[in-house]
Amino acid sequence: MKILKSIILFVLFLSYIPAFSQGLEEIDSKGMNKQLVRIAELEIYPEYWEEYKEILIFEAKESVENEDGVVCIFPMEMKSEDFKIKILEIYANQKAYEDHLKTPHFQYYKSNTLKMVKELKLLDMNALDTQTMQAIFKKRK
Amino acid sequence: MKILKSIILFVLFLSYIPAFSQGLEEIDSKGMNKQLVRIAELEIYPEYWEEYKEILIFEAKESVENEDGVVCIFPMEMKSEDFKIKILEIYANQKAYEDHLKTPHFQYYKSNTLKMVKELKLLDMNALDTQTMQAIFKKRK
Numbered sequence: 001m002k003i004l005k006s007i008i009l010f011v012l013f014l015s016y017i018p019a020f021s022q023g024l025e026e027i028d029s030k031g032m033n034k035q036l037v038r039i040a041e042l043e044i045y046p047e048y049w050e051e052y053k054e055i056l057i058f059e060a061k062e063s064v065e066n067e068d069g070v071v072c073i074f075p076m077e078m079k080s081e082d083f084k085i086k087i088l089e090i091y092a093n094q095k096a097y098e099d100h101l102k103t104p105h106f107q108y109y110k111s112n113t114l115k116m117v118k119e120l121k122l123l124d125m126n127a128l129d130t131q132t133m134q135a136i137f138k139k140r141k
Numbered sequence: 142m143k144i145l146k147s148i149i150l151f152v153l154f155l156s157y158i159p160a161f162s163q164g165l166e167e168i169d170s171k172g173m174n175k176q177l178v179r180i181a182e183l184e185i186y187p188e189y190w191e192e193y194k195e196i197l198i199f200e201a202k203e204s205v206e207n208e209d210g211v212v213c214i215f216p217m218e219m220k221s222e223d224f225k226i227k228i229l230e231i232y233a234n235q236k237a238y239e240d241h242l243k244t245p246h247f248q249y250y251k252s253n254t255l256k257m258v259k260e261l262k263l264l265d266m267n268a269l270d271t272q273t274m275q276a277i278f279k280k281r282k
Contacts, residue, residue, distance in 0.1 A: 061273045076266035125217035132202045
C-alpha cells in the first residue's frame with residue numbers, strides 16, 4: 001500500500017509540472033504537435049517556367065485533396081521577381097510527410113521537375129501559435 | 142447602326158482574349174481574385190525577441206479570430222536562424238486589408254513593435270491555384 005501511495009503521489013506531482021502535462025496534452029491531440037512546417041523557396045529555369053508551374057499545381061492539388069496528413073501545400077509566385085516560387089508546406093507529422101514522398105503525384109513531380117529547378121532551399125519553420133492554426137487551416141483540428 | 146455593329150464586334154473580340162474574359166470571371170467570383178497574398182520577412186533585435194513574439198501572436202490571433210476578411214496571418218520562426226520571422230498573410234481583398242490596418246490590435250502591434258524590428262521585407266505573392274485554396278484555408282470559400 002505504501003508503494004501504491006507513492007505512485008499516486010508521484011503522478012499527482014507530475015501533473016503539477018506544466019511542461020509535463022502540456023506534453024501529454026499535445027501528444028494526445030492526434031500527434032499534431034509533431035507537425036512539420038516548411039517554406040520551400042525555388043528558382044526555376046525560365047524556359048521551363050509555365051511547364052513547372054503546371055506540374056507543381058497538379059502535385060499540390062492532389063496532395064491537399066487526397067492526403068489526410070497534408071495540412072497545407074500552398075504554392076505562390078513572387079510578384080517582384082520572375083521565376084521565383086515559395087511554397088508553404090505543413091504536414092501533420094513525420095509519418096504524413098514520409099507517406100507523401102511515396103505518393104505517385106509527388107514522385108511524378110520530383111522526377112519531372114528535377115531538370116527545371118535552378119535552386120531549391122528548404123527552410124524548416126516553427127509555428128508560433130499552434131492553437132490559432134485551428135482557425136486558419138481546415139485540416140488543423 | 143454601323144457604330145452599334147462596331148461595338149458588338151469589339152465586345153465579341155474582347156471576349157476572345159483569354160486574359161480579358163478570365164478577368165471578368167475572377168471579378169464575378171465574390172471578388173476573391175482581389176485577395177492579397179504576402180509573405181512578411183522580419184529580423185528582430187535579440188533583446189526584444191520574446192516580447193516581440195508575444196505581441197505578434199496576440200495580433201495574429203485577434204485578426205484571424207475576429208476579422209472576416211483576414212483569411213490567414215500565420216507567423217513562423219526560422220529554425221536555422223535566430224531572431225528571424227516569416228508571416229504568411231492573406232486578406233480577402235484590398236478593403237479587408239485596409240480595415241485590418243485600422244483595428245486596435247494592429248495599431249497596438251505596430252506602435253509597440255516598431256523599435257523591435259531590425260529589418261522588414263514585404264513580399265507580394267500570387268497564389269498559383271486559387272481553387273485548391275478552398276481545401277486549405279477555412280475562410281477561403
